[in-house]
Amino acid sequence: MDSLSLFCTGALLAGGLYWFVCVLGPAEQKVPDFVDTFYNLVTDIYEWGWGQSFHFSPSIPGKSHRDATRLHEEMAVDLIDVKPGDRILDVGCGVGGPMRAIAAHSRAKVVGITINDYQVNRARMHNKKAGLDSLCEVVCGNFLEMPFQDNSFDGAYSIEATCHAPKLEDVYAEVFRVLKPGSLYVSYEWVTTEKYRADNPEHVEVIQGIERGDALPGLRSYSDIAEAAKKVGFEIVKEKDLAKPPSLPWWTRLKMGRIAYWRNHILVIVLAAIGIAPKGTVDVHDMLFKTADYLTRGGDSGIFSPMHMILLRKPKEAPSKS
Numbered sequence: 001m002d003s004l005s006l007f008c009t010g011a012l013l014a015g016g017l018y019w020f021v022c023v024l025g026p027a028e029q030k031v032p033d034f035v036d037t038f039y040n041l042v043t044d045i046y047e048w049g050w051g052q053s054f055h056f057s058p059s060i061p062g063k064s065h066r067d068a069t070r071l072h073e074e075m076a077v078d079l080i081d082v083k084p085g086d087r088i089l090d091v092g093c094g095v096g097g098p099m100r101a102i103a104a105h106s107r108a109k110v111v112g113i114t115i116n117d118y119q120v121n122r123a124r125m126h127n128k129k130a131g132l133d134s135l136c137e138v139v140c141g142n143f144l145e146m147p148f149q150d151n152s153f154d155g156a157y158s159i160e161a162t163c164h165a166p167k168l169e170d171v172y173a174e175v176f177r178v179l180k181p182g183s184l185y186v187s188y189e190w191v192t193t194e195k196y197r198a199d200n201p202e203h204v205e206v207i208q209g210i211e212r213g214d215a216l217p218g219l220r221s222y223s224d225i226a227e228a229a230k231k232v233g234f235e236i237v238k239e240k241d242l243a244k245p246p247s248l249p250w251w252t253r254l255k256m257g258r259i260a261y262w263r264n265h266i267l268v269i270v271l272a273a274i275g276i277a278p279k280g281t282v283d284v285h286d287m288l289f290k291t292a293d294y295l296t297r298g299g300d301s302g303i304f305s306p307m308h309m310i311l312l313r314k315p316k317e318a319p320s321k322s
């Protein structure tokens with residue numbers, strides 16, 4: 001190779017490297033943008049087909065899905081022991097279904113944060129309609145860099161949201177920073193369970209299907225959760241997989257029949273054809289249907305749980321450095 005072509009090749013490589021690192025940015029910085037786009041696509045379908053709470057809950061005999069959902073949410077705020085008037089944080093609040101149930105149940109003031117601006121508007125509209133806007137506030141922002149002061153919350157919770165963080169420590173460190181010393185944080189985490197085998201191709205297919213269809217950077221093992229919490233300084237108060245018996249399956253609600261799916265699918269096609277729903281909605285709906293199947297298989301086989309609960313305390317005093 002003569003010196004000119006060597007120079008050109010070098011310049012091309014350097015230019016390419018500069019483009020990837022400085023212009024496009026590191027992959028981890030792109031995750032919130034990707035998650036934001038995902039929720040622009042799915043939020044309306046979630047609300048329409050599932051309701052205002054974007055999470056699962058164990059089935060309860062004799063209770064409707066709506067009541068089972070509310071009880072699962074109230075359990076979170078009961079665990080963090082808040083008093084009326086306390087200021088608590090909802091990390092990844094969606095359109096605010098849990099926030100409204102929790103504010104109404106505890107009379108605490110709830111501040112929710114979500115990366116998605118469309119969800120902020122939906123949540124504010126629902127809060128007003130429910131007459132809970134004096135107790136519920138919604139902020140658009142990244143839970144990896146929260147726009148809140150240190151030691152400013154009396155409690156915090158996250159329901160099936162921190163699974164979107166590439167590193168759990170990063171979101172836990174932010175929650176730790178904004179909590180007052182001595183206060184509690186509960187999280188319902190998406191995890192692979194002790195039944196998951198990385199050398200079983202069917203297990204891998206199911207878990208990858210869940211990750212793809214739910215915009216996740218990679219599911220964590222149940223055993224990684226407490227480790228991440230300890231690393232940022234939390235004390236572990238309690239840890240329990242709420243999906244385990246005697247709880248009844250959370251995934252039965254997903255087992256919608258073929259008829260219900262085709263009814264929704266046809267409706268989506270018609271709404272897209274007449275311009276009420278954006279064109280891509282049909283593909284998004286199809287993707288969600290496939291995701292529902294992976295989630296069901298994850299639940300049926302017991303290799304996946306969306307409700308691994310961890311209750312954490314920020315110590316009253318910082319541990320002494322010796």
Ligand SMILES: C=C(CC[C@@H](C)[C@H]1CC[C@H]2C3=CC[C@H]4[C@H](C)[C@@H](O)CC[C@]4(C)[C@H]3CC[C@]12C)C(C)C
Pocket residue numbers: 045046048049050053054055056160161163214215261264265285288289291292
């Ligand atoms: C916590 C997260 C979201 C969990 C669930 C709220 C959603 C996961 C899969 C979603 C759905 C799948 C099938 C859809 C169906 C085809 C459609 O007709 C009606 C809506 C669905 C039931 C939709 C509803 C929400 C989910 C259950 C993740 C993202 C971390």
Ligand SMILES: C[S@@+](CC[C@H](N)C(=O)[O-])C[C@H]1O[C@@H](n2cnc3c(N)ncnc32)[C@H](O)[C@@H]1O
Pocket residue numbers: 032035039052053054055091092093094095096097098113114115116119141142143144158159160161162164165
């Ligand atoms: C599956 S939804 C759950 C919403 C809510 N907890 C509920 O149960 O209804 C996940 C939420 O996390 C939010 N989220 C994901 N990544 C985020 C980030 N980096 N910063 C802020 N919010 C984020 C999403 O915007 C969405 O609102």
